[in-house]
Amino acid sequence: MNTGRILTVWGLTGLILSACNNRQHNGTTDSLAIRQQYAESPVLTAAQSLEKIEVEDGFTVQLVAAEPMVVVPVAMTFDERGRLWVAEMTGYMPDTVGTGEDARNGRIVILEDTTGDGAMDKRTVFVDSLVLPRALSIAGNGLLVAEPPKLWHYEISGDHAGKKTLVDSLFTTGGNVEHQPNGLLRAMDNWIYNAKSDKRYRYDGGRWLKEETHFRGQWGISQDSYGRLFYNNNSENLLGDYFSPGLGAGNPNQRKVDGYDENIVPDNKVYPLRPNTGVNRGYMKGVLDDSLRLVNFTAACGPLVYRGGLYGAAFEGNAFVAEPSANLIKRNILDNGGYAVKGRQAYKGKEFLASTDERFRPVNLHLGPDGTMYVLDMYRGIIQHKTYLTPYLKGEIGARSLTQPLNCGRIYRVVPAKSNPQPVKITGNLVAFLDDANGWVRDKAQQLIADGQDKQWVPALQARLRDLSKPIGAMHALWALEGLHALTLADVQPLLEQTTDALLRSQAIAVLPAVINSGNRAVVAQTLEKLMADSVQAPTATLVLPALRKTDAAAAARLLQQAWQTYPNSKVMAGAVISNVKDKEAQLLAAVEAWNPDTTLIIRRQLKKVLTDIANRRKSNMDEALLKEYPRGNLIFKTVCQTCHGADGEGIQSLAPPLNHSELVTGKKERLIAIVLYGLTGPVQVNGKLYKAPEINGDMPGLISNDEFSDADIAQLLSFIRNAWGNKSDKVIEKEIQQVKEKYKGRVKSFTMEELK
Known part of the structure; x- marks a missing residue:
């Protein structure tokens, strides 16, 4: 889990090893007194732990489920009825040496609120006897379940697992529990993406497709209202993409495509409510401050771009990030400028949500059908995998009896104060739900349309595309038609020609690979040529050229030349151009040098770097x-x-x-x-x-x-x-x-x- 560098526990060993012994905090309380104050880490009931949580004014935290209703939750999803499906990783680190970690005690469970009070009161085991299940997603009339090293699809039969199909025998290749693919996020483009992975999946016509994509993140993945993906690694607040996730990964010689895996929020400071001396490097200078609190992220994970429509305009599009080592959830504000996304922390010196309970371990955040943010809390002492467990941390665990218990787990939701929001249940006119204020509802309606493959929705979706007053709903209608294999260039062209909403226009460009054919290739080429003149749309237009090349190689080559000659000093454009020239990088470099001898051109420098990488790999003697x-x-x-x-x-x-x-x-x-x-x-x-x-x-x-x-x-x-x-x-x-x-x-x-x- 995104915890390969951390374990937030402490004790006598930490006192001996600490490099910050006897430093002053507020001039009165030294580190020894702080350690004595937090010398124990009691196991609290869910109600007691809830009292230790502080949240932003105007919000309250409600308990959704706790043991025995749920145990060791690490991933979740909702169905169209508002029921909660949870992956329980029961076997994770039973002790400091991982004894029995391969036991078949993991489960996928369905939790249901039958009374409408927001708390789950019914538990159904969908499938059990799993080894460390880590991700799940409802798709293709069933449930995808990641059980390393395999990815399975279970048909849903009366709330129990039916036919089992192997989707990918190599979903996780190598790595340990903390460093294996996870996520299974169904994105706006109808593909399923993961963190710690360069693969994407899609259910299509009764078969599962698997393709290469950009490598992303470590634990947890989310999307914004425009289908762009966001993720992180354990020491970085938020990473993400500027462009549609399915573009630009066609050149394996290219290690980095600018515009993907960008550092969205470079500020990695955290502001815990309590000391965190048990982090893996807690005894080193600069890791903790004078109050023995963590200074920067060490376990950033489970990001969520909030799109619920319930918290108010100031929170819409914010990115929340969990930090289990510091028992908190951070809020970041994201801004769109051109095609780029930049972000900043919402506060200095405090967090959106934090707890003084050391065992509060938020590891994943999800948007619910009620518009609220759901928090998965593993609630345990050990979150560090055995692969990286040091004597220092083993001593902490022993001194504080942090191995037990192993049967806890909580799920919370963050709601506006004095409210009891109810989940939207999606039935009837699915197209109408594409304009819902809650992004989860929009996503689920689109997914139901795509999974159902019912062409009755096509006329309504085409009509919805003609109304551009609500661009986000139009985007969902666009991709719903793509999911039905019913999209045409005539549907897309008006969106390409409108200039009032740049993000809608970008989506229309990104969907072009689904509609280009021999009959319309000339029109597409003319349109892309016009779009190349727009510096905001030019990168996306360049990224879709491989699709045009399949039907009109000459036009694609001409437009690619236009791209690098128009923007030779743009990093993003250089990355987009190079993504088009797999195994033809040397020819392109020669053309660039003949066109302009300037050795400082970004397109030239990036091409040289790719060629160097290729040469290094050819020298490989991995025989x-x-x-x-x-x-x-x-x-x-x-x-x-x-x-x-x-x-x-x-x-x-x-x-x-x-x-x-x-x-x-x-x-x-x-x-x-x-x-x-x-x-x-x-x-x-x-x-x-x-x-x-x-x-x-x-x-x-x-x-x-x-x-x-x-x-x-x-x-x-x-x-x-x-x-x-x-x-x-x-x-x-x-x-x-x-x-x-x-x-x-x-x-x-x-x-x-x-x-x-």
């Missing part, structure tokens, strides 16, 4: 001989390292720097062994480039306390990465691992680059 020599090393790399450093060793933006051609990997063995055993805290310098947060995650945890891996295993892992991709260095042996352990015996904290030098 069968290496895999046979180090099979255990390859397995550990896929499980622990690949999810942050990438399968190609080139690193992943916002997570980790490259291992390929890294002097930290190929250099002195003792230094590399020390990093892997004890961890490394950034900034990190690799090949002359300084990587620091938020470009990468600030911390890499060590494996010194992970009983799962022997010294021989770690030696294999290091030998593997020292000879994978473009690396070639001598292997590491078990004795060298043992020597480094002896040299640093008793060390707990991670290394810094300064120490390693």
